[in-house]
Amino acid sequence: MREEIIVSGRENPFIDPHLHIWHWQIPLYLFIGGLAAGILFFAALYTINGKEKLYETAVKKAPLIVPFLLIIGLMALLADLKHKAFFWRLYTTIRIESPMSWGAWVLMIVTPLSFIWAAIHVREVFPKWDWKYKWIKDLEGFFIKHKITLAWIMVISSVILGVYTGILFSAFNARPLWNTSILGPLFLTSGMSAGAAVIMLMSGNHNERTLFSKIDIGIIAVEMFLIVHMFMGFLASTQVQIDAARLFLGGPYTASFWIFVVILGMIVPMVLEALELRKFKVPVIIPAVLVLFGSLMMRFLIAFAGQESRWLY
Amino acid sequence: MRYAMAIDTRKCVGCSDCVVACQTENNVPIGFCRDWVVEVMDGSYPQLEIEIRSERCNHCANSPCVRCCPTGASHYSDGGIVLVTENKCIGCGACIASCPYDARYSHPEGYVDKCTFCIHRIQKGLEPACVAACPTKCMYFGDMDDPNSNVSKILKVRKYKTLIPEAGTDPQLYFLI
Secondary structure, three states: OEEEEEOOOOOOOOOOOOOOOOOOHHHHHHHHHHHHHHHHHHHHHHHHOOOOOOOHHHHHHHHHHHHHHHHHHHHHHHHHOOOHHHHHHHHHOOOOOOHHHHHHHHHHHHHHHHHHHHHHHHHHHOOOOOOOOHHHHHHHHHHHHOHHHHHHHHHHHHHHHHHHHHHHHHOOOOOOOOOOOOHHHHHHHHHHHHHHHHHHHHOOOHHHHHHHHHHHHHHHHHHHHHHHHHHHHHHOOOHHHHHHHHOOOOOOOHHHHHHHHHHHHHHHHHHHHHHHHOOOOOOOHHHHHHHHHHHHHHHHHHHHHHHHOOOOO | OOEEEEEEOOOOOOOOHHHHHHHHHOOOOOOOOOOEEEEEEEEEOOEEEEEEEEEOOOOOOOOHHHHHOOOOOEEEOHHHOEEEOHHHOOOOOHHHHHOOOOOOEEOOOOOEEOOOOOHHHHOOOOOOHHHHHOOOOOEEEEEOOOOOOHHHHHHHHOOEEOOOHHHOOOOOEEEEO
């Protein structure tokens, strides 16, 4: 029998009895960042493809909400900082080894880009919109002229943003549940799926909805494959990772993960979307909201369970 | 220069003087601590074995906390001591999550705080407060590159272990067993 206790007493807040330094702010931001990345990715992709006219919601309408999403996300990030007045220190240095530094700089590119993208499309959605000043109109003209270049930058930076939301966690080897490189692609696909769901939700065009239903089914299939892979990897790894996987395989997070994330967030919407493609009448709001809910829950559960996983002493 | 500490688990009685000495020396806020004492009991009565360890930041040579810091606030100082620059720290918590030893905490003023090996005392030629206060003299501090330092001499003649070496952090706190 082995008993291990801290006899001098250690009750450092957020650390004992187990780590809980990141609360709702970080998973909420990771969800919003992934969602924004997903929407921007599809907008840029169909612009580069020259299908702007065909998929108007994806290219023009949905990106209009991205600046607002990113503002909420940035506020959540700021709320997470405990030494807030010094947040600008992020932008006085570039630290190649720190995922958070990458994330901060990518946001510095993606946020203005999302504002520009929304600004050059706002008049197509709201025809009465007037920029009032001539210099703004000139600027708009300049960006419209270079739209394809913008789209290329956006496609790349949105993928980096989407992967980053997972890499942030996977770089911590102190938390075995997070320490898997699959989290990068998993969070990227989850963000893309959420982005496709929002486009489906906003679109009034039948063809566009059908396309994004198909895309979403494909992405969810990849996501489920990655989840199976993640657990296979854990169970074939060291004791700490086996223990980490057990949090989801019989441990305290089992029910919430498999019911909310996998069944409600992936399988049910996938089946509903497949039924819709076979001409059943399914209100689009149901699969879309379920996908968003599952994507959000995945961030929360992995963030919280990861902080509970640890090395043996 | 490579500062390190060796702690004799066979001499330590778990009195927690090192913890109090640290809190006093470094003005650690009430309810927090930079070092702590772990007691591991193995076996069942009457065959019992006990190991007592005074633990703190391992001042790892390959520190995940320095690697993940987005602003460079966490850095290596002289002799490999891992320090936090208070007015560079944004309090994001990444380093706290990255530490397999849970050695860092969030100071009530917002920045992240941790053991400094009492660098302000070392620079004056003194020992860290915990080492100086230890009533059983079970702690040895010094420069690993100097063959005549206390820590080099004791590690030459005693068996020792480090904590979670498999985490790849190359910890510099040695526990004599």
